[in-house]
Amino acid sequence: MSKDQIISAYEQAKKTFEKYGVNTDQALELLNQTPISMHCWQGDDVRGFESPETALSGGIQATGNHPGAAKTPDQLRADMEKAFSLIPGKKRVNLHAIYIDADEFVERDQIKPEHFDRWVQWAKKQGLGLDFNPTLFSHPKADDGLTLSHPNEEIRQFWIEHVKASRKISEYFGRELGTASFMNIWIPDGMKDQPVDRLSPRARLADSLDKALAEKIDPTFHKDAVESKLFGIGAEAYTVGSNEFYLAYAATRGTALCLDAGHFHPTEVISDKISAVSLYVNDLQLHVTRPVRWDSDHVVSFDDETQAIMREIVRNKLLDRVAIGLDFFDASINRIAAWVIGTRNAQKALLKALLEPVEALKTAEQAFDYTTRLGLIEEAHSLPWAAVWDYHCLQNEVPVGFDWINDVKDYEATILATR
Template structure:
């Protein structure tokens, strides 16, 4: 099998060289592009504060596949398994509710020490950690408002939670030598007709300003803010709309988060990347698959995933765009979901790196749109799969679907016992 992959790879390099693509350079670039895997796929977004708690804030995980992680230790073991089957650079994205503490801690009191075991694990794997305050599934978010809450005390609780989260994020970056991107998303909004749409946004604006008022080392921590079109229970009014956060990120020069499921069903985030980069210093992408709006299905190698990857590569945004995943499917094996989604994100990046972008750009400048379209379509049929398989071999992971056998064995030995 290895010999066949190597032979196919040699032929593929020749085919790509014929259109001016350096395959080895593309693979080297791919080695430098980490994808931040999301911890919440492994346990259906329950976390370890109160694993029996009810999800709120428009968050739903459907299905009851056996084997959900019930502790940080189990989740790390599942991540170990998943990461062993995914080639190339990786990161992990943690939510605040995934603290690993021996004592109960409320969210406004979380500290770096409550995540020290995650940092030790990340050091062992030589990966970076990203972070998120968790502004949902809590008694003080039960009425659908957090940072925009009209009650000063409740709003201050969530401000303090986000401030504490920033310190944890900076701790990650300092300990691991790579900046932690901390994304703020809140579920604030109303189910039905809303009379005063201004006041909650004024409160949210002031709250965010207070949260980021302390300057942190950008080598350790990066602030990001995320919009949403609407949520379950907030169908008529979402405080943190796209317009709100685009304006906020632009005026405060934070990173802007674009989630593939957080816009109108006919909108795509791939087309927003070039516009946003004119105004904000960085982007965080939440790559997901919104089958029915924000349904967070496992990422597949579809047109929009490819378009997102192509936009990053075509505009050379490697140091300005952070790639994260955001899906949670409890109807299938959760480890397989991680592997499928992350491998597909990396496949899309590889295909984008194997595009003859310089030649296509020149055709566009010359106004030769016929040749541009012809080359775009013909290069889709070139043997990128052979390059993918060779890249997997270099990283000592299965090059084909044989990874599923390893997941099934783990399921039988570990997951089925939970």
């Protein structure tokens, strides 16, 4: 479509939404103000730059061998910049500790802010906020499948020091970039077969977390989050950091709680958990992903659950308390395309939620008029939200529709193919 056609379609859509009490200009303003934290690990299959010898472990798998994975921090940053140019709206970048950009090997309990300064300088130029994660996997001291819950005090202390060091890096991000960094703690700790003692590892994990998070850091710059998981490869029978453990920990310790869409039973969805946990936990972090049968971290789709997640945030007015991040890694397709598809889908779902006639729906519900509620919910799916999305892309000077694929294919032929 031409620019004039996109604008004309938007003006018509605007009038349609006005009939339902929805202001599209306000929806677009909120969309532009809401960042999506794009994860760096899609670009290199979760390998990182700590050491060429680092082997992926901890129940994490990136399947596929599409050419062009980033091999250096500069390559990864260039790939992310390409993705940014095709994605509208406000973005952040989520880094793991293994994405260190140092001139020499640094052990994880010794990492410092200066080892990530190149990331910070790049983020300043790009106008981005940065989030962070300590990396408690892909390391010899995680080979037993236990880290912060390990019975060996020396190993446990190593990981405590790594989390402490990571918090200082996260705080540095927040101070330098003027926006709080969410630092999410996920550990692979668990057992392949049924344990006899389920309590002791959890007691050790709680103690380790208390020690690692003991220093108070201004939440203006840094926020701690903890993330549960139901099971993983090599931890099929028992996970130390279960949902119940981390929900209780976040509620009693005042940390944020991270809900990952792939970390629950296939019949569970995090969209139903958002409002429940919001009563007890002030800050939430989301890892929006697409599990297929297990925590397989497929590229985010514009599916029912992604839309339901965004509706729960908007309907309950939680945008100022929820940090939306992505978590997937598909090595079977062009990695830049994966970022573009997944991030744009998350933004589309958020926009559609912002365009829902929430007040009319709540009015019907409060009047016990469930007929109107159901009818309006279903009709809202057909409202011309796509015209508003196209206008959003036009405003942000990124490709409208599927035109972005040509840029990705050209980048693959001229840049990725040379790696």
